[in-house]
Amino acid sequence: MGNNGYLVKLALKNRTVYDDLIKVIRAIGDFEIIASGDNRVPDLLIYELGKDTEKDIAMIQSIIEENVVGEVFLTCEISDPRILMKAIRLGVKEFFPQPIETEEFKQALKRFKKRRNETIPSVARQNGHVIMTFGSKGGVGTTTVAVNLAVALVQKDKSQSVALVDMNTLFGEIPLFLEVSPKFHWGEITKHIDRLDNTFLTNVLTKHHTGLHILPSPAYLNGHIRPTPDTISQLLNVMKGMFDYVIIDGGQSTDDTALRIVELSDTLLLITILSLPCLANSNKLISSFVELGYRHKDQIKIVVNRYMKKSEISLNDAKIGIGEDLFWIIPNDYQTTMSAINQGKPLSKIAPKTQINKSFEGLAEAFSYPYTNEKQKKKLRILKGFRSKS
Ligand SMILES: Nc1ncnc2c1ncn2[C@@H]1O[C@H](COP(=O)(O)OP(=O)(O)OP(=O)(O)O)[C@@H](O)[C@H]1O
Ligand SMILES: [Mg+2]
Known part of the structure; x- marks a missing residue:
């Protein structure tokens, strides 16, 4: 977590999707968007699958297995149930078909915050x-x-x-x-x-x-x-x-x-x-x-x-x-x-x-x-x- 809240990294290809998500993230607060080149570990990665979904899924799998991010949300232009199933099996927490339903995304962010609050002890202790x-x-x-x-x-x-x-x-x-x-x-x-x-x-x-x-x-x-x-x-x-x-x-x-x-x-x-x-x-x-x-x-x-x-x-x-x-x-x-x-x-x-x-x-x-x-x-x-x- 950064000083300004949960660190989110957006890896999105579609500009409209990017704008929609940014609006909701800013409105909900408690999130800091990581700029490219910033090497901090994101609490949340939001990734848009490209045309070569197999390759992207393999990459997401290694990210999850290597434990280099907190949680992963995916979005994809094509709504294919097989991709969705694969993503869920990998441990991807949320999947958003496009166009993005902003209310759904907002609820997903709230669930994310709830999960994090449950797992990270809320009070920062310096003297355990x-x-x-x-x-x-x-x-x-x-x-x-x-x-x-x-x-x-x-x-x-x-x-x-x-x-x-x-x-x-x-x-x-x-x-x-x-x-x-x-x-x-x-x-x-x-x-x-x-x-x-x-x-x-x-x-x-x-x-x-x-x-x-x-x-x-x-x-x-x-x-x-x-x-x-x-x-x-x-x-x-x-x-x-x-x-x-x-x-x-x-x-x-x-x-x-x-x-x-x-x-x-x-x-x-x-x-x-x-x-x-x-x-x-x-x-x-x-x-x-x-x-x-x-x-x-x-x-x-x-x-x-x-x-x-x-x-x-x-x-x-x-x-x-x-x-x-x-x-x-x-x-x-x-x-x-x-x-x-x-x-x-x-x-x-x-x-x-x-x-x-x-x-x-x-x-x-x-x-x-x-x-x-x-x-x-x-x-x-x-x-x-x-x-x-x-
Ligand atoms: N208070 C106790 N009364 C009776 N038996 C005990 C007690 N505490 C531990 N034991 C027994 O001693 C055995 C060894 O326990 P434990 O594995 O905790 O020891 P350890 O010092 O961690 O061993 P290791 O050196 O193998 O790591 C176990 O079979 C356990 O049931
Ligand atoms: Mg022992």
Whole structure:
């Protein structure tokens, strides 16, 4: 979106059609027409098919597949139902036979605006809270925490916008955890980094029915351009302006890109379980992040996952071993987590009343009041009962 509204590019051959459309666009407001030579990504392309419709349709198909515009409207001098069918299959949103019915075009623009308002969070936020989950070892529940915290945040308050980003370089599992079939992954961002803005990102993100916006990682090793520290900085910059919360499943990677996320996130949730190797790793990770200057100690929060009361290592042992307070304790519930993963549903959907789901609701609550005073924090602890008392 430009400063003056939605960016529209007109690619029209017929002068009368051009004049008719311009009149309606100007009358309706909220649109900025992109002049030729302006390389900004249009929110809307209005294209007139020429005599070689096959060629034009192929070109439109590649524009849609490459995700280089927001939406496409078509118009054509010849009214051929076969062309119309093809266009619809491609994902063209509106088709106008000629001569243009201006009232129809006006309604189409209104529908366009409504769709965009629904997909782009309306209030520009500059300060979205970025939360990264980081595993002290593989398999400790880093993805489970990222996914269920994100869902708990979006379900707690529908007016809050939440994005979930998978930074596991390959075979990220978020689409499986939430049973979505994303059209795009972050390879799309790295490929078109020069075009990255709110509109582009909105088109790339996959919307889950809870309202969560998802950016998955590529499912195959297909030579995708890997994210660099710079692309991550740009991505987070845009995302912080669009979302109240950005949750990043960071897996266990400590490459330069991951370290940039460690540096840029507001909170790093270090996920551990009560096992010696994990506690030792947590200790080493915190020291490294702090010594290398990526974080202050108090920006790292320890989350103990899979907690069992009968554990050989107590919460107090863990606190001493890591040398830090424990922030949150998530109970062990293998059956519920496994069945959530296998069904591709969040815990809140399959087992809303379980302790483990309540723990995630409490964790989301803790992030809703990041600046509460000590008295309120104490109240929260008592209310939720899962926060560590160590
Ligand atoms: N609180 C929990 N109680 C019991 N089992 C859990 C809990 N959290 C996660 N699990 C189980 O641990 C397994 C690994 O979970 P998950 O995939 O979230 O871990 P991960 O750290 O992201 O793994 P990876 O290193 O493969 O990315 C899953 O089978 C899940 O069911
Ligand atoms: Mg994982």
